[in-house]
Amino acid sequence: AQTVTQSQPEMSVQEAETVTLSCTYDTSESDYYLFWYKQPPSRQMILVIRQEAYKQQNATENRFSVNFQKAAKSFSLKISDSQLGDAAMYFCAYMGPYNNDMRFGAGTRLTVKP
Amino acid sequence: NAGVTQTPKFRILKIGQSMTLQCTQDMNHNYMYWYRQDPGMGLKLIYYSVGAGITDKGEVPNGYNVSRSTTEDFPLRLELAAPSQTSVYFCASNPGRRTYNEQFFGPGTRLTVL
Numbered sequence: 001a002q003t004v005t006q007s008q009p010e011m012s013v014q015e016a017e018t019v020t021l022s023c024t025y026d027t028s029e030s031d032y033y034l035f036w037y038k039q040p041p042s043r044q045m046i047l048v049i050r051q052e053a054y055k056q057q058n059a060t061e062n063r064f065s066v067n068f069q070k071a072a073k074s075f076s077l078k079i080s081d082s083q084l085g086d087a088a089m090y091f092c093a094y095m096g097p098y099n100n101d102m103r104f105g106a107g108t109r110l111t112v113k114p
Numbered sequence: 115n116a117g118v119t120q121t122p123k124f125r126i127l128k129i130g131q132s133m134t135l136q137c138t139q140d141m142n143h144n145y146m147y148w149y150r151q152d153p154g155m156g157l158k159l160i161y162y163s164v165g166a167g168i169t170d171k172g173e174v175p176n177g178y179n180v181s182r183s184t185t186e187d188f189p190l191r192l193e194l195a196a197p198s199q200t201s202v203y204f205c206a207s208n209p210g211r212r213t214y215n216e217q218f219f220g221p222g223t224r225l226t227v228l
Contacts, residue, residue, distance in 0.1 A: 004156070035216055043202060045157075045219035091156050095217075100145070100164065101172065102206075102217055104156030 002027045004094050006105035013082045014113050020067075021077045021108045023092030029053075031097040034068065034075045039089040039107070048090070051075065079110075087112045116140050118220035120205050126226045127195040135190040135223050137205030144210035146188040147172075147217065148180065150201040157204060163188055164210075195227045 004025045013019035025034070036048040051059045051068050058066050063083075067076045079086055092105040121136045139146065144165050149157035149172075159172030163182040177199055179191040192199060202224050206217040 043222045043224075045204065045206075047216040050216055093156075100162055100170070101159060102147070102157075104158070106154070106156050 002029075002094050002096065002101070002103045004092055004103050004105040006092055006108050008108045009106070010109045010111070012111045012113060013079070015082055015084060017082055018078060018080045019082055019110065021079075021090055021092075021110070023075045023077070023105055025073050025075065025092070025094045025103075027073070027094065027096070029096055033095045034066075035093040035095070035102075036064070036066070036075075036077045037091045037093060037104075038086075039091060041088075045091075049077065082112050084112050084114060086110060118205055118207055118218050120203075120220035120223050122223060123221065124224045126228060127192075128228060129195060129197065131195050132191070132193050133195070133225075135192070135203055135205075135225075137188045137190065137220060138186050139188075139205075139207040139218070140186065141207060141209075141218065142185060143207035143218070144185070145208040146182065147206045147208070148178070148188070148190045149204045149206065150174065150199075151204060151222075152201050160190065160203075192225075197227050199225065200227045201225060 032053045034051045038046045049061045063080045065078045089107045091107045095102045118139045147162045148160040151157045158174045161180040163169045202222045205220040208217045
């Protein structure tokens with residue numbers, strides 16, 4: 001079964017600095033999708049960024065970018081110019097090719113210090 | 115477009131009681147999902163549906179039942195509630211097979227079983 005591991009339960013960053021959240025996963029599939037979701041105290045799950053496994057180019061969304069290493073099964077999230085509003089739980093997620101099972105990591109709680 | 119809506123937002127049940135969590139989406143998505151999120155953890159898939167009349171078990175289905183009579187609705191039934199079912203429940207939808215679109219999440223239902 002596919003598993004997703006986030007090894008950093010908590011991370012802290014100074015406002016305007018850069019932070020990287022780690023994620024590794026295990027799968028035997030070659031075609032799959034990876035996501036980072038943000039969950040603020042409101043509990044709403046908000047998509048931050050997504051990556052298709054067949055694309056070698058790392059995805060970027062404004063201040064958010066990923067480092068996707070397919071051979072290493074690693075999918076880290078880099079947040080540049082951190083803002084107070086970035087403080088939240090961040091979940092890494094894996095979805096197989098048939099859209100019927102999304103696996104989540106345990107999450108990383110990000111604190112942003114002013 | 116309301117997206118994915120869930121009712122109720124909060125509920126307290128006594129052990130042995132039953133209830134139905136409602137989920138509706140207005141995006142004409144084929145795939146719908148139910149997840150639970152235990153404190154400090156990521157989301158785990160309970161059941162999913164790939165279309166009206168078709169449902170299947172996820173990672174943690176015991177103690178739950180689902181039905182999908184329409185494209186829009188995907189209710190989750192808890193029979194004989196137990197304290198272990200205390201959790202936050204999320205409903206989500208996705209356009210369908212072979213798309214990489216993210217899952218669209220509802221706001222969640224916080225359930226406490228005492």
